[in-house]
Amino acid sequence: MLTCRLDKNTVISRIVILINVVLVVYAIIAGHFTPRLFGEHKLMTMFSSIQILAIAAFSLSIFFAEGKFSYNRQKYFWLLAGIAFIFFAVDEYTMIHENIDFSIHKLLNIKETNLTDHLDDAIIGLYGIIAAVCVWCFRKEILRDKCVLKGLIAAAAIFSFMVLLDIATNGDAILRYLFGREAIISGIKNWAEIAEEVLKLAAEAVILLCFISRRLNAGAGKGLQHRA
Numbered sequence: 001m002l003t004c005r006l007d008k009n010t011v012i013s014r015i016v017i018l019i020n021v022v023l024v025v026y027a028i029i030a031g032h033f034t035p036r037l038f039g040e041h042k043l044m045t046m047f048s049s050i051q052i053l054a055i056a057a058f059s060l061s062i063f064f065a066e067g068k069f070s071y072n073r074q075k076y077f078w079l080l081a082g083i084a085f086i087f088f089a090v091d092e093y094t095m096i097h098e099n100i101d102f103s104i105h106k107l108l109n110i111k112e113t114n115l116t117d118h119l120d121d122a123i124i125g126l127y128g129i130i131a132a133v134c135v136w137c138f139r140k141e142i143l144r145d146k147c148v149l150k151g152l153i154a155a156a157a158i159f160s161f162m163v164l165l166d167i168a169t170n171g172d173a174i175l176r177y178l179f180g181r182e183a184i185i186s187g188i189k190n191w192a193e194i195a196e197e198v199l200k201l202a203a204e205a206v207i208l209l210c211f212i213s214r215r216l217n218a219g220a221g222k223g224l225q226h227r228a
Contacts, residue, residue: 009212009213009216009217012212012216013209013212013213016205016208016209016212017205017209019047020051020201020202020205023043023044023047023201024198024201027044027194027197027198028194044197044201045092045093045095046093047201048092048197048200048201048204049089049090049092049093050089051201051204051205051208052085052088052089052092052204053085053086053089054208055085055204055207055208055211056081056082056083056084056085056086056088056089057082058208058211058212058214058215059078059079059081059082059085059211060078060079060082061215062078062211062214062215063075063076063078063079063082065215066078072141074138074140074141075141076138077134077138077141077142078141080134080138081134084131084134088127100120100123121163121166121167124163124166125163128156128159128160128163132156135152145214147210147213147214148210148211148214150210151206151207151209151210151211152207152210154203154206155203155204155206155207158199158202158203158206159199159200159203161199162196162199162200162203165192165195165196165199166196168192
């Protein structure tokens with residue numbers, strides 16, 4: 001039974017990786033048609049939202065499989081993570097943090113500047129800080145599973161690089177200082193947007209694969225106390 005579960009884990013993992021690779025290749029090939037791929041209700045955004053919802057589903061499934069009747073408060077990490085990823089999926093699909101950026105400018109009746117243009121980056125940074133605090137509070141649960149630990153570390157590294165890339169290309173100030181020519185800046189911003197989406201999908205896929213592994217191993221009755 002355990003072998004069957006592990007084989008299933010491998011099959012699902014390969015499917016997740018294959019879908020992400022296909023979309024990444026498609027994004028690169030269609031790089032000059034970025035508006036058709038990214039943005040609210042576009043292909044890459046919709047897939048990213050679905051992938052985040054899958055993370056939420058597996059996280060909640062882990063909670064109900066392992067922590068529903070447990071007195072171990074650390075198990076509530078999976079419940080909180082599931083709820084958080086549902087919010088992130090909604091944010092991704094409806095672009096909440098980007099719209100907050102626009103709403104603040106409109107509400108305060110201020111003109112967008114190179115500084116205020118990074119408000120959405122600040123919101124993403126706040127998401128990251130809250131996530132880091134939650135991971136620290138539930139570190140005992142995370143440390144029990146090396147796969148989850150390594151996956152979250154890898155996803156955090158990818159996410160951090162994505163945010164730095166977004167900050168560098170959000171607005172023209174930094175790019176104009178580095179490259180000067182408008183034509184070069186336009187091309188860089190186009191491909192940087194693709195790179196951001198690719199990194200985002202990669203971070204999501206890493207987390208999803210780790211959560212799938214944890215759920216299937218838990219479903220097979222494999223103890224985790226020896227995996228820390």
